[in-house]
Amino acid sequence: MSTGSRLRRTLLAGLVAAAVVLPVSAAASPRIPAPAPEAVSDAAPLESRYAAALAGIAGAARTAEDSGHAGRAAKLRAMAGPGARFFGFDGRGQGRAVEVFGDLGTADRIAVLVPGSDTNLDTYQRFREGARSLQQRLRAGHPRTAVVAWLGYDTPGTVSTTVLTADRADRAAAELGPFLAGLRRFTPADARISLLCHSYGSVVCGRTRTGPEVTDMALYGSPGTGAATARDLPTGARVWAGRGSGDWIGRVPHVRLGGVGFGTDPVDPAFGARTFAAGSAGHSDYLKPGTESLDSLARIVLGPEAPRA
Template sequence: MTRATGRPDGRLDGRPERRPAGRRRGRLRRTLLAGLVAAAVVVPVSAAASPDVPAPAPAALPEHTALPDRYEANRAGLAEAARMAREAGRTGRAAKLEAMGAEGTARFLAFDGRGRGRAVEVLGDLESADRIAVLVPGSDTTLDTYQRFRAGAVALQRHLLAGHPRSAVVAWLGYDTPGTVSPTVLSTGRADAAAAELGPFLDRLARTAPPGARLSLLCHSYGSVVCARTPTGPAVTDMALFGSPGTGASSASELPTGARVWAGRGGADWIGHVPHVRLGGLGFGTDPVDPAFGARPFAAGPGGHSDYLKPGTASLDGLTRIVLGTAPSTPIAPSTPEVPHA
């Protein structure tokens, strides 16, 4: 007969208790998520550390304002915001704004230079385009980092035009993105607020576009959380989630859209190591590239988190095909890494 050892874990034979593998994995996930939360709390948020930048209020334009007049009014607001920033000694922001309007032909559907800022820019001819991609960015995208976001939109537009001349890209920085290291990036709060802006915008865009135009939502990182919470009308035919931490939903069928839902992740994207759990309103649950989520996979190549729209990448080619409606219907295993050509 085995004698009790008096161990605090209650074991009678002196051996450590062996927990089921599922419990150990669940505990590990909770520990990792707790670590993310702790890091988010102790690291200063860049937006909070930076004082507001002086800028004029956005142009108040009636909904029926013609596109050329809308573009002109927002270019004027951009120029005034740059002037005010420079006069206030915010030379860094002033230079960024001046770069945004340097060509004098930028087409902004909306612009707000206050605080972190918002901008909705059109690349291409929106009035004639029958293939329109709306690009939704992730965390830490502000007017100060706008050129990086815009570079991806430009690369996408050029790739689209090579296959379909009547194409346009809308770079939608229409919400206050969370900081990459902040409590807000772990919850759906910012995404819910953004979805309330994005949904009506898509409706207006569909009315502006030519009859029968296809709209696609291309959603990067935290932007995929935004898109997944945005109700879409029939004009939105496709929604692509890439570099996604999750959506807050357990399956694509739960998303408020009738669009085809695609998912892809680069082989070197660090976000694949983020725990796909949801606890107490933190985290986003099921990984969209998991077959159990039910999204259509697209090949994203071997790239990292910021590489999806870089020229020459498999991910840019895959996203372009989704927008044009030529993406292969045969499923591609999302976990199969792509081997670059020698």
């Protein structure tokens, strides 16, 4: 590699890193001990899965407390409050949590949220708030809805080199694809599933092979997917893209060089996605109540043919 090429690559990495690390950074989640989750059969009914996950959260809270991590223990107990339904949970490492809002067993419109960087058990509450906000907005338009908050991978740190490459996304996609296919066992046969993918989560979704159960994929606050066009994504779903005018990620260089960066901007007409209005949303504002972006995402999930109450 020539000196000029190395310089260009270094400058690119620096530009992407500078853009990506700017606003919503959280301290790295410490490695707090937690028990391994109890094995649950794929054939187990929803209520059994929910009970096993809540037991796992309680066990992780006790272990965190006993090891001197009272802050983590308190956050875990708050997660498992009254009415909480977790499809799965693993307190080890950064942590994994899949939470359900609404009734999967009766929902014919289901949104699966895929988060971006710095989402872990210590920052889970902000992810949860977005899921709750979306579910409330969906129910205002149609009663048979559910939202699945899928923290099913080790998200990269906002201030890290991992956020600049697709390595974490590739591993996450290998988990997300089977999860989506398996979710059909717990839903009505005619249920539509939409993937709503935020920030680095859009890189995950852009690398996830989906089946016919996924009808729509929405990319928002996206640095790119690694694909040149929407047609290159491994999905037959309708692909949507939106970005708020207040989102700093619009300043990220949408290029890809030497495995760094994620290529074409999904809101660029050249990408070929259907665009949706996101108003003045900032990078962490897309699912806030009363926003144009939340309304747009809800309409994507519901679809124009959604039956009314």
